[in-house]
Amino acid sequence: MRYEAMLAPLEQEPSFMSTEAPRIRIATGGSFLPRTEDWWAVLLGLGLVAVSVGLYGQGSSIKWLAVTPAKWTHLADLTADLVKNWQRYLAQFVLWTVLFGATLKVLGYRWIAFLPSFLLVYVLSVVIFCLGQWDQANYYNLEPPLVALVAGLVISNHGMLPAWMDAGFRVEYYIKTGIVLLGATLPFTLVAWAGPVAIAQASIVSVVTFVVIYFVAIRLGLEKRLAATLGAGGAVCGVSAAIAVAGAVGARKQDAPIAITLVILWAIVLIVVLPLVSSRLALPTGVAGAWIGTSELADAAGLVAAQTYGDYAGRAQISGTPDAAITAFTLMKVVGRDVWIGIWAFVLSIIATMRWESTGVKTRVDAGEIWRRFPKFVIGFLIASLVVTVVAKGAVSYAQFNKGPINSDLVAPLKNLRTWAFVFCFLSIGLTTRFRELADVGGKPFLAFTSGVVVNVLLGLLLSAVIFVAHWQGL
Amino acid sequence: VKLVSGVLRGKRLAELDACGRCRFFENESRALELALPGLTSLSSADAAVRDRDGLCARHERLVTQRSYCREFEPAADAARPLTPRR
Numbered sequence: 181m182r183y184e185a186m187l188a189p190l191e192q193e194p195s196f197m198s199t200e201a202p203r204i205r206i207a208t209g210g211s212f213l214p215r216t217e218d219w220w221a222v223l224l225g226l227g228l229v230a231v232s233v234g235l236y237g238q239g240s241s242i243k244w245l246a247v248t249p250a251k252w253t254h255l256a257d258l259t260a261d262l263v264k265n266w267q268r269y270l271a272q273f274v275l276w277t278v279l280f281g282a283t284l285k286v287l288g289y290r291w292i293a294f295l296p297s298f299l300l301v302y303v304l305s306v307v308i309f310c311l312g313q314w315d316q317a318n319y320y321n322l323e324p325p326l327v328a329l330v331a332g333l334v335i336s337n338h339g340m341l342p343a344w345m346d347a348g349f350r351v352e353y354y355i356k357t358g359i360v361l362l363g364a365t366l367p368f369t370l371v372a373w374a375g376p377v378a379i380a381q382a383s384i385v386s387v388v389t390f391v392v393i394y395f396v397a398i399r400l401g402l403e404k405r406l407a408a409t410l411g412a413g414g415a416v417c418g419v420s421a422a423i424a425v426a427g428a429v430g431a432r433k434q435d436a437p438i439a440i441t442l443v444i445l446w447a448i449v450l451i452v453v454l455p456l457v458s459s460r461l462a463l464p465t466g467v468a469g470a471w472i473g474t475s476e477l478a479d480a481a482g483l484v485a486a487q488t489y490g491d492y493a494g495r496a497q498i499s500g501t502p503d504a505a506i507t508a509f510t511l512m513k514v515v516g517r518d519v520w521i522g523i524w525a526f527v528l529s530i531i532a533t534m535r536w537e538s539t540g541v542k543t544r545v546d547a548g549e550i551w552r553r554f555p556k557f558v559i560g561f562l563i564a565s566l567v568v569t570v571v572a573k574g575a576v577s578y579a580q581f582n583k584g585p586i587n588s589d590l591v592a593p594l595k596n597l598r599t600w601a602f603v604f605c606f607l608s609i610g611l612t613t614r615f616r617e618l619a620d621v622g623g624k625p626f627l628a629f630t631s632g633v634v635v636n637v638l639l640g641l642l643l644s645a646v647i648f649v650a651h652w653q654g655l
Numbered sequence: 656v657k658l659v660s661g662v663l664r665g666k667r668l669a670e671l672d673a674c675g676r677c678r679f680f681e682n683e684s685r686a687l688e689l690a691l692p693g694l695t696s697l698s699s700a701d702a703a704v705r706d707r708d709g710l711c712a713r714h715e716r717l718v719t720q721r722s723y724c725r726e727f728e729p730a731a732d733a734a735r736p737l738t739p740r741r
Contacts, residue, residue: 218703287701288684352699361715419698420705423691426717427708433690438691447697478697521704541714544721546669552706594672613696 220283225360246593261288297348325484332610349608354418356557358601359411361565382516390415392630400624405431413439414632418478428525429532437619455489465500466655473512474640522550675720678730682709
């Protein structure tokens with residue numbers, strides 16, 4: 181049902197005294213359960229970490245559930261592996277279905293819609309995972325994140341799936357859960373060491389990119405609220421920042437979809453371009469991850485690019501570990517950029533209220549907005565890192581995290597679960613990106629946004645690969 | 656008594672005309688995802704960053720639930736408090 185159609189009955193209501201059943205608008209009343217996927221991702225991710233730590237403490241492990249396909253050369257090897265472990269895959273599917281399904285039910289989704297769509301996501305994820313474990317996958321450039329993205333795009337843009345199946349294609353929920361689990365695979369000392377530089381670098385790029393997009397847009401004659409929405413989308417955290425700022429400044433209904441379209445298009449372009457250019461420049465994985473974290477427009481798209489480049493590790497002239505790319509990306513994008521969204525929204529709402537022309541709607545400026553818009557999953561990421569670091573008795577490096585029982589019984593299984601969540605996310609990006617449904621953007625917004633992307637990419641490369649190169653190389 | 660209760664309920668009274676209580680306001684997650692094409696590709700209406708913003712059908716703008724305007728018309732459930740989004 182289109183939005184206009186949903187609102188149509190309202191226009192027919194004679195007044196608020198209507199005897200018709202009230203429409204539920206404010207959905208939180210009376211329930212103590214979280215109403216944002218951020219908190220659910222925190223609870224779900226930390227719950228898995230807690231169970232893993234508990235089992236590890238008793239000399240056991242969650243690794244039976246955290247199954248992944250083994251490396252294979254011949255199809256017969258793969259088939260034998262899948263047949264041998266089918267009960268583990270089935271149990272894992274049930275686990276994910278129950279965890280995601282029950283929490284999405286609270287957020288308003290129907291089980292009957294979620295179940296078949298998540299079954300499709302899981303089956304496709306197994307296929308993509310298996311493909312990535314083929315020893316010839318690198319030779320044919322079958323990088324699992326890219327394969328997942330392209331497969332999803334092909335399926336969704338050929339109209340193969342009904343719209344109700346979107347219930348299981350929850351890009352943000354999967355990636356937030358994956359990022360909380362990612363925290364459990366990183367020593368907290370590493371987060372504390374790299375975090376401040378990430379925040380400094382990300383802040384420079386975010387401010388410069390916003391200013392470029394905003395002033396180019398104004399120069400081209402675009403309205404200030406659209407300019408701010410575009411600027412936030414390009415500078416802070418993509419679509420999420422665009423809708424946050426659009427609401428905070430009271431942008432027109434069509435402004436957010438314009439920014440969303442531009443973020444999606446450029447994010448997909450950068451998924452291909454950033455790893456390609458990084459490999460041509462032979463950037464170490466940590467440096468490339470930092471660049472991707474600085475310049476990619478959205479968390480999910482950036483993780484596709486970072487994981488793709490991480491898979492290049494060990495190839496000719498590309499030094500570093502696969503995890504270094506993902507870690508640098510996450511620190512830069514999530515810790516460095518995403519956490520500022522509330523402050524951006526708050527500051528811009530003040531400016532819009534005090535300086536910009538009136539729209540007829542007045543905003544009550546409220547500092548509480550900074551916390552309400554804070555991406556809470558970052559808290560889960562930090563707590564998970566802290567918990568596992570304490571359990572690992574203060575391990576301070578990857579090397580200490582990646583050896584002995586702490587790795588095989590605790591960190592590695594959590595890493596496997598994290599990878600599953602990311603594959604669900606990569607597939608869901610493609611499955612929900614239907615190009616024909618995206619808004620028309622027009623030349624001027626495109627020019628303004630593109631100018632910011634160009635500055636962002638060049639400045640991000642300069643900061644990651646020149647100015648802070650030693651920092652990111654040492655990750 | 657009126658003065659004290661007025662002070663205690665001041666914030667709520669001040670927000671009786673908030674968009675979150677207006678019949679033109681829509682902030683249900685699924686409705687927003689339908690109204691803003693592409694939103695679910697790289698984000699979601701269930702994300703914390705959205706707070707409780709919604710669409711105003713009168714002004715055709717994305718607004719916060721605490722915003723207000725002269726065209727306010729109470730919704731059928733307007734007496735409900737504006738609860739913070741968890």
